[in-house]
Amino acid sequence: MEAIKKIFIALGSLDRRIIFLIVGLSVLIPLLKPEWIDLPIRPTPESQIVFDEINKLNEGDKVLLSFEYGPSTKPEIHPMAIAILKHLYAKNIQVYGFALWPDGNFMSTEAFSEVSADYDKKYGVDYVNLGYKPGGEAVIKGIASDIRTLYTVDLQGTSINDIPMMKDVVNIEDFDFVFSLSAGYPGSKEWVQYACDPKNIPLSTGCTSIQVTDIMPYVENDQIRGILAGMPGAAEYESLVEAELRKMDIAVKPGKASSMMAAQSIAHVVIVLFIIFGNITYYITRKKKGKDTI
Numbered sequence: 320m321e322a323i324k325k326i327f328i329a330l331g332s333l334d335r336r337i338i339f340l341i342v343g344l345s346v347l348i349p350l351l352k353p354e355w356i357d358l359p360i361r362p363t364p365e366s367q368i369v370f371d372e373i374n375k376l377n378e379g380d381k382v383l384l385s386f387e388y389g390p391s392t393k394p395e396i397h398p399m400a401i402a403i404l405k406h407l408y409a410k411n412i413q414v415y416g417f418a419l420w421p422d423g424n425f426m427s428t429e430a431f432s433e434v435s436a437d438y439d440k441k442y443g444v445d446y447v448n449l450g451y452k453p454g455g456e457a458v459i460k461g462i463a464s465d466i467r468t469l470y471t472v473d474l475q476g477t478s479i480n481d482i483p484m485m486k487d488v489v490n491i492e493d494f495d496f497v498f499s500l501s502a503g504y505p506g507s508k509e510w511v512q513y514a515c516d517p518k519n520i521p522l523s524t525g526c527t528s529i530q531v532t533d534i535m536p537y538v539e540n541d542q543i544r545g546i547l548a549g550m551p552g553a554a555e556y557e558s559l560v561e562a563e564l565r566k567m568d569i570a571v572k573p574g575k576a577s578s579m580m581a582a583q584s585i586a587h588v589v590i591v592l593f594i595i596f597g598n599i600t601y602y603i604t605r606k607k608k609g610k611d612t613i
Contacts, residue, residue: 324603328600328603328604330596330600332600338593341589342586342589342590342593345582345585345586345588345589346582346583346585346586347582348582348585349578349579349581349582349585350578350579350582353573353577353578353581354573356578356581356585358577358580358581358584358585360554360555360557360558360577360580361555362555362556362558362559363548363551363552363555365538365545365546365547365548365552366545366546366547366548366552366555366556366559367545367559368523368544368545369523369525369544369545369546369547369556370406370545370556370559370560370563371545372496372521372523372544372545373403373406373407373410373496373498373523374406374410374563376407376410376412376495376496377410377412378410378411378412379411379412379413380412380413380495380496381412381413381415381488381493381494381495381496382407382412382413382414382415382494382495382496382497382498383415383417383462383491383494383496383497383498384400384403384404384407384414384415384416384417384427384498384500385416385417385418385419385423385497385498385499385500385501385510386400386416386417386418386419386420386423386424386426386427386430386500387418387419387420387423387499387500387501387502387503387505387506387507388420388422388423388426388500388501388502388527389420389421389422389423389425389426389502390422390425391502392502392527393426394550394579395502395527395528395549395550395553396500396501396502396525396526396527396553397426397429397430397575398550398553398554398557398574398575398576398579399500399525399547399552399553399556399576400426400427400430400500400525401430401433401434401574401575402553402556402557402560402574402576403498403500403525403556403560404430404431404434404435405434405438405560405564406560406563408434408435408438408440408445409438409563409564409567409569411445413445413446413484414445414446414447415446415447415449415484415488415494416431416446416447416448416449416450416474417449417450417458417462418449418450418451418452419451419455419458419459419505419506419509420451420502420505421451421453423450423451424450424451424474426500427448427450427474428448428474431446431448443477443482443483443484444483444484445484446484447473447482447484447485448473448474448475449470449473449474449479450473450474451474452469452470455504455505455509456505456509456512456513458505459505459509459510459513459514460513460514462490462491462514463490463491463513463514463517463518464490465489465490466488466489466490466491467479467488467489490518491514491515491518491520492518492520494520495520495521496520496521496522496523497510497514497515497520497521497522497523498522498523498524498525499522499523499524499525499526500524500525501524501525501526501527501530501534502526502527502530503527503530506524506526506530507522507524507526507530507534507537507543508533508534508537510522510524511537511542511543515542516542521544522542522543522544523543523544523545523546523547524543524546524547525546525547525552525553525556526546526547526548526549527549528548528549528550528551529549531546531548531549534546550576550579550580551576551580553574553576554574554576554577554579554580556576557574557576557577558574558577560574561573561574
């Protein structure tokens, strides 16, 4: 018993710099070496619905992927974009990128660049990036009615008439599915109100954690099919996609959201343990001082 007390006293008297180092390592290791940490992730029903909706799409289907976020919300939403592109590419689904936010141009370009080469996807045949147009919900209305009037060229300046996969695309009714990567206005709610609900096009979304309460009424009403809620939702979707890719014998790279959630979880456990050790040490030393006084 005395040996155990000595261990707790030693832990409780650790130099704070050592404690900071241990906490720092508990964050850095999962981020730098995610393959070393494989924490189980249990998807929520909402994340599972998103996965199932996309997974039941067929080869050659058309998916509209809308980028409505910027650098400030990139850590939460960008991993979703990467995981969704992996899922769509693995199923040989055509992807049409749009942006309702100016920063969406940079986010979409980065996402397509990161994933497309790994799946041998060809621009203009397997995916296209039409980029940003100002106007908010007016752009959504334009996509719903006549894309070719609104978009005459893609983000690279190529005429849409010269892009093979744009040949039969006129409006939103030519898409089989819409996914909104949303950090605010305009975003998921506007897609429901001005395009997907009126035209009966299935829609799912991934959003920041703070937006979930605003979006959930649409999810509960089946106007939005499932939701990826912040970084936890991104990690859940990554785990589902990675399991599906393994079934298809496709090489899997650990997702960033999963590693960030692992870093957060391990750091929380380490901090809680130090708090427990500190309190136990305080109790032991206080009791010992009391006996010495007597």
